[in-house]
Amino acid sequence: MADVHAAGRARIAGPEVRRLSERLARDPASLVFLHLGDALRRDGRLDQALRVAENGVARHPDLVDAHALLGRVAADAGRLIQAEACWREVERLAPGHVDAARGLAFIRWCEGRPDEAREYLEEAFARTDDDATRRSITAAINRLSGVPDRRVIAPTPHLASPAMTGGVNGSGNATGNAFVPASGEVAQEMAAVLEHANRLGEAMQIGRWHALIVECDVGLMGVSLSSADNVAEPGVRFQVADNLPVGRAIRLLLQDQEGE
Amino acid sequence: MSQTTLRNRLRDVLRSVSPTRGVLGALLADADDGIVVASSLDVGLDADAVGALAASMVARANQAAMAAGRGSAGVIHLHSALGWLCAARAGAHVLVVVADRQAPVGHVRSALLRARASLTDL
Numbered sequence: 256m257a258d259v260h261a262a263g264r265a266r267i268a269g270p271e272v273r274r275l276s277e278r279l280a281r282d283p284a285s286l287v288f289l290h291l292g293d294a295l296r297r298d299g300r301l302d303q304a305l306r307v308a309e310n311g312v313a314r315h316p317d318l319v320d321a322h323a324l325l326g327r328v329a330a331d332a333g334r335l336i337q338a339e340a341c342w343r344e345v346e347r348l349a350p351g352h353v354d355a356a357r358g359l360a361f362i363r364w365c366e367g368r369p370d371e372a373r374e375y376l377e378e379a380f381a382r383t384d385d386d387a388t389r390r391s392i393t394a395a396i397n398r399l400s401g402v403p404d405r406r407v408i409a410p411t412p413h414l415a416s417p418a419m420t421g422g423v424n425g426s427g428n429a430t431g432n433a434f435v436p437a438s439g440e441v442a443q444e445m446a447a448v449l450e451h452a453n454r455l456g457e458a459m460q461i462g463r464w465h466a467l468i469v470e471c472d473v474g475l476m477g478v479s480l481s482s483a484d485n486v487a488e489p490g491v492r493f494q495v496a497d498n499l500p501v502g503r504a505i506r507l508l509l510q511d512q513e514g515e
Numbered sequence: 516m517s518q519t520t521l522r523n524r525l526r527d528v529l530r531s532v533s534p535t536r537g538v539l540g541a542l543l544a545d546a547d548d549g550i551v552v553a554s555s556l557d558v559g560l561d562a563d564a565v566g567a568l569a570a571s572m573v574a575r576a577n578q579a580a581m582a583a584g585r586g587s588a589g590v591i592h593l594h595s596a597l598g599w600l601c602a603a604r605a606g607a608h609v610l611v612v613v614a615d616r617q618a619p620v621g622h623v624r625s626a627l628l629r630a631r632a633s634l635t636d637l
Binding site for chain 1 (some may be wrong): 560564565568569571576579580581585586587589592593594595597613621623624632
């Protein structure tokens with residue numbers, strides 16, 4: 256099994272990671288670890304990303320970006336307590352840091368506390384006057400509030416909930432809006448499922464999860480992970496469907512992610 | 516049936532999953548406490564952690580399904596860039612199959628369901 260995993264890693268280990276690793280090896284005190292840690296995180300190699308980020312923090316304890324990197328990686332790895340400590344440290348070093356508020360929002364969201372997540376996002380919004388950042392934060396707030404994001408109701412076949420947003424015909428093609436905001440108890444339970452999924456990915460050495468399907472007595476529930484780098488956006492889409500084969504649901508979820 | 520015989524039968528059921536293309540191993544854990552009862556996973560993996568986390572994930576997914584008004588949760592599929600996991604409640608246990616990313620979804624799912632049916636006969 257180890258060989259299979261190693262082969263998988265080799266496939267996804269891009270030249271960027273190799274180049275950055277070599278640069279860091281040549282100059283361990285450099286700030287290249289910031290880029291390497293993020294590159295590893297994007298590859299889903301969270302164990303390695305954690306090591307790089309933790310070493311970076313140890314070498315540069317006063318560097319805000321080092322703590323921010325560790326906060327992002329720890330959150331991805333489902334280590335919410337560690338992630339929160341990192342973002343608190345960012346706040347201490349750089350009061351009013353936008354990403355600290357967004358990072359804390361993400362943690363609250365993962366914990367199934369959407370109201371607190373929204374408060375942090377609103378705080379983040381107030382901390383920046385950058386238009387792109389504000390748009391991104393607004394999209395995240397809207398998603399928490401159940402306001403459809405224009406980007407995710409494209410007229411392409413997706414999973415859908417007849418009860419909530421539209422219909423799914425016998426072939427599984429959505430006839431209404433594609434994405435359903437999870438709320439209340441469902442969101443809380445799914446957040447717990449996803450935290451377990453994060454930790455399972457780590458235990459199984461298969462990296463960050465991309466899609467999760469729960470087959471139910473009635474249809475299925477699907478969750479896909481946004482490929483957005485921005486950790487503060489709740490980059491998880493919850494969808495439900497009736498009458499859709501599981502293999503097709505998985506393909507659709509993975510297409511969602513790749514299509515971002 | 517003695518405990519030893521039962522364990523051997525369980526191991527046989529798990530081994531029956533492995534010939535499926537892309538399957539890397541399987542594991543059976545107690546649904547309540549997540550303790551691993553039998554495993555054919557490679558020794559390089561922390562089977563105890565996988566069992567405990569999978570059992571807990573299946574339980575929470577079931578609660579999510581109930582809360583969403585969709586009845587009970589059946590099979591759960593977790594995909595990553597490098598592989599995937601398929602898990603389902605099997606009586607008092609949780610059955611977990613780990614596969615590489617090339618494994619055909621339908622085949623792995625069928626193997627899991629066959630193994631689950633075998634377990635109920637024990």
